Amino acid sequence: MLGGVADELFKALADPTRRTILDELADRSGQTLFEICGRLSMRHQLGISRQAVSQHLAVLEAAGLVETRREGRYKYHDLNTAPLRQITERWPEPEPEESTP
Amino acid sequence: MLGGVADELFKALADPTRRTILDELADRSGQTLFEICGRLSMRHQLGISRQAVSQHLAVLEAAGLVETRREGRYKYHDLNTAPLRQITERWPEPEPEESTP
DNA sequence: TTGATAGGCAAGTCGTCACTTGCCTATGCT
């Protein structure tokens, strides 16, 4: 139970920079590492090294939130929101109180 | 944007023990600190101190995931799943590709 | 009032994680 697959998902979401990366991929899918670096520094004033972003992407990929496809020397990154559904499924909303008639 | 309110939510979910606490509160709402301690050690083999659980509950409460009500010397803890909706709202599912006819 | 129960506060330790630095591989252009 503990140490399961969900661990990587929640760990990936824990970092604010990684969440911003997800935002950027939601805005424009299929970006390369350098494009993501550029948008993080331009639109979010994040002075961050390329390697740091690369490590973040690896964590996001391990969580299943980002999928990659290689073409030549480019590696494109796509957002996958499917794993997020585990969260709301794990703690479902309480059904409204029925006024037992 | 970074350092916003969402920070506390994702930070709270990042720890596996805290997620187990949410599981226990989903199973039975309105538990006290000592009840939660007991269930963590009995049902999850978690050898953890009372203070550690108390600190976890504080983090969960700061994230809005747990609400508390005091009665006499007892403090009851209730689960609130509402903040979880921020997550799926922030990264919505892509609408299916329309076959443009 | 005394003792027991339920919980809170604060400092200290230890491990994990984000980030950097430096070097290396691979693809494409000219």
Add this chain to the structure above:
DNA sequence: AGCATAGGCAAGTGACGACTTGCCTATCAA
């Protein structure tokens, strides 16, 4: 071939977070 671009690997550092330990407050029962 030669150079630039896109990306990967690995070790080192610094900070934050989880947990413990020790002591303190508050409520209730005898």
